[in-house]
Amino acid sequence: MALLEVKNVKKTYITKLGGDKVQALKDVTFCVEKGEYVAIMGESGSGKTTLLNILATLDQATCGEVLLDGESLKNMKQKRLAAFRRDNLGFVFQDFNLLDIFTLEENICLPLVLQGKKLGEMKEQVRSLSYRLGIEDILKKYPYEVSGGQKQRASAARALITNPKIILADEPTGALDSKAAAKLLQLFKKIHEEGQTILMVTHSVQTASHAKRVLFIKDGSVFHQIYKGDGDFDHMYRMVFDTMTLLQTGGEEEQ
Amino acid sequence: MSFSEKWLLPKLAWIGIWKNKETYIPYIGAGIFSVFLYFVFLLISHNDIMYTLPRASYVMVLMLLGSWLLALILVLFLLYTNRFLMKRRAKELGLYSILGLEKKHIAILLFIETGIIYIIVLLGGVLWGVVFSKLIFLFLLNMTRIPLDVSFSFSIKALGSTLLFFAVAYGLNLIVNLFRVMRSRPGSLFQEGKKGEKETKHPILTTIGGILLLGGGYFLSLTSQLDGTIFSDFFLAIFFVILGTHFFFRAGLGYLLKALKKRETFYYKKKNYVTLAGMSYRTKKSASSLSNLCIFSTMVMITLLCTISLAFGMKDILLYRFPYDVEMSFLAEKIEDREGIIKEGERIAEQNKISVTKEIDYVYYKIKAERKGNVFLNLGEDINVWEKEGVYEIQLLTEEEFQRGAGKGAVLEKGEIFTFSDGKSIKESSLILADKNYVVKKEYETFPLIEKREKAVFSQQYFLVVKDREEIERLLQYYGQGEEILHVRMCVTGGEEEKQRFAEQMEGYIAKNEGVINRANGAEQRLEILSMNGGLIFLGIFLGIAFLIFLLIIMYYKQITEGYDDRENFMIMEKVGMTDEDVRGTIKRQVQLVFYLPLFLAFCHTAIALPMILALFGAISLFQEKLVFLCGLGSMGFFFILYVAAYHKTAKVYYKIVKHS
Ligand SMILES: Nc1ncnc2c1ncn2[C@@H]1O[C@H](COP(=O)(O)OP(=O)(O)OP(=O)(O)O)[C@@H](O)[C@H]1O
Ligand SMILES: [Mg+2]
Numbered sequence: 012m013a014l015l016e017v018k019n020v021k022k023t024y025i026t027k028l029g030g031d032k033v034q035a036l037k038d039v040t041f042c043v044e045k046g047e048y049v050a051i052m053g054e055s056g057s058g059k060t061t062l063l064n065i066l067a068t069l070d071q072a073t074c075g076e077v078l079l080d081g082e083s084l085k086n087m088k089q090k091r092l093a094a095f096r097r098d099n100l101g102f103v104f105q106d107f108n109l110l111d112i113f114t115l116e117e118n119i120c121l122p123l124v125l126q127g128k129k130l131g132e133m134k135e136q137v138r139s140l141s142y143r144l145g146i147e148d149i150l151k152k153y154p155y156e157v158s159g160g161q162k163q164r165a166s167a168a169r170a171l172i173t174n175p176k177i178i179l180a181d182e183p184t185g186a187l188d189s190k191a192a193a194k195l196l197q198l199f200k201k202i203h204e205e206g207q208t209i210l211m212v213t214h215s216v217q218t219a220s221h222a223k224r225v226l227f228i229k230d231g232s233v234f235h236q237i238y239k240g241d242g243d244f245d246h247m248y249r250m251v252f253d254t255m256t257l258l259q260t261g262g263e264e265e266q
Numbered sequence: 267m268s269f270s271e272k273w274l275l276p277k278l279a280w281i282g283i284w285k286n287k288e289t290y291i292p293y294i295g296a297g298i299f300s301v302f303l304y305f306v307f308l309l310i311s312h313n314d315i316m317y318t319l320p321r322a323s324y325v326m327v328l329m330l331l332g333s334w335l336l337a338l339i340l341v342l343f344l345l346y347t348n349r350f351l352m353k354r355r356a357k358e359l360g361l362y363s364i365l366g367l368e369k370k371h372i373a374i375l376l377f378i379e380t381g382i383i384y385i386i387v388l389l390g391g392v393l394w395g396v397v398f399s400k401l402i403f404l405f406l407l408n409m410t411r412i413p414l415d416v417s418f419s420f421s422i423k424a425l426g427s428t429l430l431f432f433a434v435a436y437g438l439n440l441i442v443n444l445f446r447v448m449r450s451r452p453g454s455l456f457q458e459g460k461k462g463e464k465e466t467k468h469p470i471l472t473t474i475g476g477i478l479l480l481g482g483g484y485f486l487s488l489t490s491q492l493d494g495t496i497f498s499d500f501f502l503a504i505f506f507v508i509l510g511t512h513f514f515f516r517a518g519l520g521y522l523l524k525a526l527k528k529r530e531t532f533y534y535k536k537k538n539y540v541t542l543a544g545m546s547y548r549t550k551k552s553a554s555s556l557s558n559l560c561i562f563s564t565m566v567m568i569t570l571l572c573t574i575s576l577a578f579g580m581k582d583i584l585l586y587r588f589p590y591d592v593e594m595s596f597l598a599e600k601i602e603d604r605e606g607i608i609k610e611g612e613r614i615a616e617q618n619k620i621s622v623t624k625e626i627d628y629v630y631y632k633i634k635a636e637r638k639g640n641v642f643l644n645l646g647e648d649i650n651v652w653e654k655e656g657v658y659e660i661q662l663l664t665e666e667e668f669q670r671g672a673g674k675g676a677v678l679e680k681g682e683i684f685t686f687s688d689g690k691s692i693k694e695s696s697l698i699l700a701d702k703n704y705v706v707k708k709e710y711e712t713f714p715l716i717e718k719r720e721k722a723v724f725s726q727q728y729f730l731v732v733k734d735r736e737e738i739e740r741l742l743q744y745y746g747q748g749e750e751i752l753h754v755r756m757c758v759t760g761g762e763e764e765k766q767r768f769a770e771q772m773e774g775y776i777a778k779n780e781g782v783i784n785r786a787n788g789a790e791q792r793l794e795i796l797s798m799n800g801g802l803i804f805l806g807i808f809l810g811i812a813f814l815i816f817l818l819i820i821m822y823y824k825q826i827t828e829g830y831d832d833r834e835n836f837m838i839m840e841k842v843g844m845t846d847e848d849v850r851g852t853i854k855r856q857v858q859l860v861f862y863l864p865l866f867l868a869f870c871h872t873a874i875a876l877p878m879i880l881a882l883f884g885a886i887s888l889f890q891e892k893l894v895f896l897c898g899l900g901s902m903g904f905f906f907i908l909y910v911a912a913y914h915k916t917a918k919v920y921y922k923i924v925k926h927s
Contacts, residue, residue: 067841069841090845090846090847093840093843093844093845093846093848094843094845096841096842096843097842097843097844097845098843102841102842104841108838108841108842109838110543110835110838110839111547111835112540112543112544112546112547112835113543117539117543120534121539121839121842122842122843124534124535124536124539125536125839125842125843125844125845125848126843127536130530130531130534133534169842173843
């Protein structure tokens with residue numbers, strides 16, 4: 012059984028004014044196995060964020076089903092969702108979403124505090140994780156005192172600290188320069204190698220090529236998939252690049 | 267500057283207000299309310315009627331004092347609301363400056379913005395004032411029992427003063443804002459929205475200062491006595507406590523939060539985590555909210571306490587001050603027919619179809635002496651000195667005269683005396699008068715038609731009853747003064763109007779007598795007191811309601827501005843997995859800290875203020891400690907309920923804002 016199963020998910024937005032319908036997702040079906048590293052690509056407006064939000068339980072699919080570890084998100088009570096998110100999912104956002112009122116350490120701790128963990132346990136987890144992510148020296152600083160790359164690593168630490176079943180990242184490198192982006196991707200690679208399942212939305216071919224598999228979305232449905240297999244990075248890069256070019260020049264669906 | 271540039275700044279100012287509606291609407295609302303209050307207050311005190319009405323002068327003085335107090339509080343209040351506003355505007359201003367507006371331009375922008383707000387606020391406030399002032403005025407007249415048949419006129423002078431006062435108040439706000447803008451670098455202005463507030467510069471000094479000021483205020487209250495300095499002490503104490511509260515919260519809150527955060531097992535708990543971090547993120551703003559909540563709560567409670575005490579104590583004040591309906595003093599030697607006066611009183615009463623219920627007449631000799639322990643000394647040269655400590659006015663009576671008023675009682679031997687004090691009891695077993703020892707056979711606790719109030723310190727008189735004329739002669743010789751005075755007091759049945767008529771006719775009669783020293787019309791004087799105290803009660807109600815509304819606005823203000831500040835945080839936290847339950851729990855925790863802390867201190871302030879309030883009440887002859895104490899308890903209880911209810915209401919608003927994403 013796959014860790015994450017997305018079955019025929021559709022999403023229709025009804026705009027407040029005029030009642031126009033926007034079909035953001037038409038029919039999305041795919042699976043993510045445990046320990047996979049998957050990137051999702053697509054043009055702007057193709058529905059990537061929408062999809063990720065549905066997976067993240069921040070939004071509800073109009074129809075279709077999403078199963079995490081065999082458990083359907085659909086029938087889950089609104090009240091339980093937040094706790095479910097906290098215990099099973101980890102997020103890395105494009106704009107970090109760190110809280111200004113907390114130091115980096117406190118930000119990282121937040122999910123654990125919400126879980127009601129013991130202090131010693133928390134401290135130990137933060138210590139070892141921040142060491143792995145190379146932010147142990149800046150833990151006491153506030154978000155406005157550190158660089159974008161450092162913020163994103165802290166944000167990743169916050170996502171990882173609960174040992175989530177899956178990490179969901181929406182353009183995590185979007186606000187970073189290439190050096191910081193590379194560093195973050197290195198980090199993702201490392202945690203993936205340690206067995207973490209990652210699902211990442213990105214615009215960047217470079218970023219996507221780090222993943223083991225790339226899903227392409229066009230006009231609200233899955234258009235194509237590329238597996239890295241045993242191929243090296245450069246090979247992957249070329250394949251992803253070609254597919255994106257095809258996608259943008261309006262190529263027909265190929266399977 | 268080209269034409270379009272010239273209009274850029276006003277346009278930006280207008281857009282600034284319009285786009286930040288959420289923040290500006292309460293700010294402007296608070297301003298309109300302030301103008302309304304101040305304007306109505308001035309309209310009433312500037313009214314022509316006030317100068318012509320009888321007995322309105324007391325009310326006028328009170329209104330003047332009240333308007334100063336109101337002005338002071340309005341300035342504080344407006345500064346407080348402005349502080350919230352600027353914090354939210356900082357980001358936008360920072361953006362403008364990054365986009366190329368110079369500081370000069372930002373200053374002009376702020377100036378225009380303040381101007382726009384000033385105009386809106388004045389228009390709104392004055393309009394409301396015009397609509398409602400007449401109603402409030404009628405209410406005042408009713409409270410003070412001043413005849414109602416008057417017209418209420420609009421006063422240009424009041425309008426002028428209001429315009430001027432608010433120009434100054436908003437000018438002050440503008441200066442504070444300009445100062446902040448001028449001082450800051452553009453980047454920092456931009457960051458202001460993000461960065462936590464700086465810690466207080468000198469925490470130890472601030473704490474010590476706060477404690478000293480609070481201690482000073484408390485000391486003044488606890489040691490207060492009814493003497494010449496009571497009024498200045500009162501204002502000084504208010505000043506100390508307000509400032510002290512600000513200092514105390516400013517530094518104390520910083521300490522408290524730091525200490526709580528250091529106790530990690532406490533801090534890293536779900537219900538404390540966000541609250542503590544959020545509060546220390548904006549310590550200054552929290553502190554200023556807490557101190558303002560505390561101060562206004564105290565004001566509401568004290569005003570409430572005073573107003574109810576006065577309302578309930580009025581009867582006792584009147585009884586104490588004027589227990590009779592007519593009081594007359596004559597030179598005894600000029601009066602041949604003493605009984606005639608009393609008979610005439612009865613006749614006049616009968617004519618008016620009422621009857622004399624109480625009557626006392628006695629002859630006494632008035633002397634002054636200095637008391638040292640149980641010895642009464644001759645004043646000598648100091649005979650005209652009043653202020654000197656221990657100088658008492660003494661009425662000397664013979665036993666026979668005493669019994670006319672007090673009825674037959676114990677009998678005096680030579681060398682024995684009865685004593686009575688209308689204030690603090692004498693409490694001596696013997697007195698040395700004119701170098702001779704007198705045994706006090708009894709100290710009376712009540713005396714017909716002369717009320718005793720143990721706490722009274724003004725106009726304290728001693729009454730000494732000796733055996734006979736012979737003894738009195740001896741004492742007069744020693745103390746060297748004293749005319750023989752016949753004193754008559756009467757009470758009649760009937761309402762105040764009948765009493766008034768009786769007193770007038772009685773006065774008409776005795777005016778024919780030679781040797782009238784003094785006469786007093788109880789009904790008339792009671793009316794005067796009623797009018798003054800009615801003014802006080804009106805002031806109490808007016809200011810009490812004003813303070814209460816200020817308090818509610820501050821509460822509401824704090825909740826919504828912080829709600830908008832926290833909204834994003836809560837959104838993020840929900841994404842990270844904060845459940846709705848956690849959100850409620852966090853808000854509840856915030857309630858406990860933010861709202862019970864100032865309430866607790868406000869209770870302290872109010873309780874400590876009691877001695878001073880009692881002393882002040884002494885000045886208007888309200889000596890009922892128990893009543894004041896009970897009213898204090900009642901006010902606190904009532905306020906507590908109100909506060910908690912108001913809080914829960916605003917907490918709901920906060921929750922709605924936070925959850926609305
Ligand atoms: N709340 C909403 N209401 C209405 N329409 C929406 C809403 N959110 C997204 N959409 C629409 O749904 C479509 C998909 O949007 P989505 O944000 O998922 O795109 P995206 O692939 O993430 O784009 P980008 O790469 O620019 O982030 C777009 O056409 C967008 O306009
Ligand atoms: Mg997107």
